Amino acid sequence: MRNLLSEVESFGGTAAEDDDVERFFVETPAFASLAKGRKHLVVGRKGAGKTALYLAMINSAEREGSLSVGLTFKQYPWAAHLKYASTEVDSTERFVSSWLFLTLVETFSTLIESSGPGLNRDQRRAVDDVSKFLRQNYGTTHLDFKHLFPAGGLRLDKVDVKPEILKNSLGGISQARTSESLGATLARVNDWLFKKLEVLGDNIPKVYVLFDELDLGFDPNKSEYSDRVIGLLLAMRIFVSRITRNKIPVHPIIFLRTDIFDLLHFGDKNKIVNAEMVELAWHDQLNHTGASLKHLIDWRIKEELGVEDLDDAWGSAFDDQLTRGTQHKFQHMTFRTFLRPRDVIQFANLALIAAQTRARMEPESKDDLRITNLDIKAARVPYSTYFRRELDDEIAAVEPSWQHYLEVLRTVGAAKFTRADYEGAFEIARRKFALKLSIEESLSLLYQFSILGFERAVTGAGLIYQFRYLDPSVPFESDASYFYVHRGLKETLGLTETLT
Structure with missing residues (x-):
């Protein structure tokens, strides 16, 4: 098996035209x-x-x-x-x-x-x-x-x-x-x-x-x-x-x-x-059935490291410690994605870079040749920057000034907030930018591209945060009790979890 921290450059490209599709396609x-x-x-x-x-x-x-x-x-x-x-x-x-x-x-x-x-x-x-x-x-x-x-x-x-x-x-x-x-x-x-x-x-x-x-x-x-x-x-x-x-x-x-x-x-x-x-809809369950992102990333690890058994792939690249004590590393990563292959591959590549940097800077850490929670945490900032750029590629043609509404979220300052919080920040941003959209229209735009989710009661599941990428059929509820910024944008917008 190849050495992850010294012999592997990446888990493949994020753009298919730059990737080895014949080798990596699942x-x-x-x-x-x-x-x-x-x-x-x-x-x-x-x-x-x-x-x-x-x-x-x-x-x-x-x-x-x-x-x-x-x-x-x-x-x-x-x-x-x-x-x-x-x-x-x-x-x-x-x-x-x-x-x-x-x-x-x-x-x-x-x-x-x-x-x-x-x-x-x-x-x-x-x-x-x-x-x-x-x-x-x-x-x-x-x-x-x-x-x-x-x-x-x-x-x-x-x-x-x-x-x-x-x-x-x-x-x-x-x-x-x-x-x-x-x-x-x-x-x-x-x-x-x-x-x-x-x-x-x-x-x-x-x-x-x-x-x-x-x-x-x-x-x-x-x-x-x-x-x-x-x-x-x-x-x-x-x-x-x-x-x-x-x-x-x-x-x-x-x-x-x-x-x-x-x-x-x-x-x-x-x-x-x-x-x-x-x-094309992928899931982030920990099995390999259907359109499984776990299968996709495990296959890439297997190919890059030369692991014989696909079931051993993840543990050959990532250590066994849960993030925050309860969450599998894979789902900690996918929580910050739109459940797209490109996002997961990018996060894994950035975590690999962080692990390799750590090994160079801290020689004593070379005893663990796998990606750790510290590497996952270090990858979140560059990943958040990537995520914002990806959104720009997608939204700019529809609404060129869309990032002005990100600044509204930055002014709010927290990932979880109320409509009143948003309206107050919107008025501050209105004085700074020439905002073309109304409050209602801007909220709808942010929901359309899954930048924003809303709190919703679901039978059997209790309160969840509904994002459009998870279920496009669910209409936006602009009068929801709470809204939530997608986790992938938290670092690039400098948000806390909640308002204090």
Whole structure:
């Protein structure tokens, strides 16, 4: 086993793109639902593991001999995409055809690159027809999806729809140019591509089409952003319905931040939530069942230290002493998180740094080669700073001046307080900052992002502090007897436990 204090640099990265996902990924029920094609939308808070899941799906497809195409929208040309928006439907539906086109073309591009023997004459002909269409418009069948929407429109002069194959000639789609809008033309091309895909049926490998980084460019005040995300969700409903009906093994999966999904309003949202969505939610119990953060961190310890038995992992890195005499170290850490992998990994890494610093500064402490309560306590200050920065990344786009309302909490001075305490501090902050929100609106904002919880009576559990990240379905009670600041912010705001 490796020496924790001298040979281990960290328990892995907090960002999936910087982490060894192949080595550290722990499969959860969410992963199983996606792999089996049961769900098509992943919703989770920033840091909940969406990108890790996205990368794990790509790795899994490769291992099982399936195909995958990962679409990340950094530097994506939204202006070109916009040109193909339909002008003949409601605003929330205007991007449906362009998203369907992107998904269909990416599916075919992936299939064409891997298609081999086993196709019958009609199926081979369908593949050849789409190959000709792609080469005519892009010069290749291996596409860069960022250049999928040519400014001058699509060339259709070599698209030849055969009635004996497709049972529908689609009229004038074979003309070189069309007087239709780009959006209308796209709808006709999509129907042609769908019919070609239906010819292939289930005689193709499983294909995953993954959509990630859709939050780039997010602006809650721009309806165009909401419309294009809604368009993608509606497009995938249509796509999944059609391919499921024809037993075609193509599985699109969308990865979306919870706060963005919550802001979207459209007719089929509840149907998507009930039938197609999986929400990334982790627990901090001390077992390894379900979406277990303990399993996640134990696995990382096992990998880094070279521990043979997973059950021995935690005790190989952390000593057995409870914090404050009653609380397991793991739950002392998770109490300061949003129950997200990123938070737990960051806290564990900071505790490791504190242990290594202690060992250098106090040579006599090297007898215990594990992380102690002193190290956990030393990690809380830098962790609290990290936690505040994470919140800024998440909230700034929604409310740029959100940290002014943190200053209200700093003025209150305690983690536990009453509404009257908050109102008094709010008036002091109002004179210092140009506060745009009312007292009620600011409390709601702080609750929305789980900065603030409220005291609530629960049958069988007595009084608890309700935070939104623990149960998003519980509405905020602005007239609660007491409010409580999330424990992860206590150090960065310099708060005492209660007002004296």
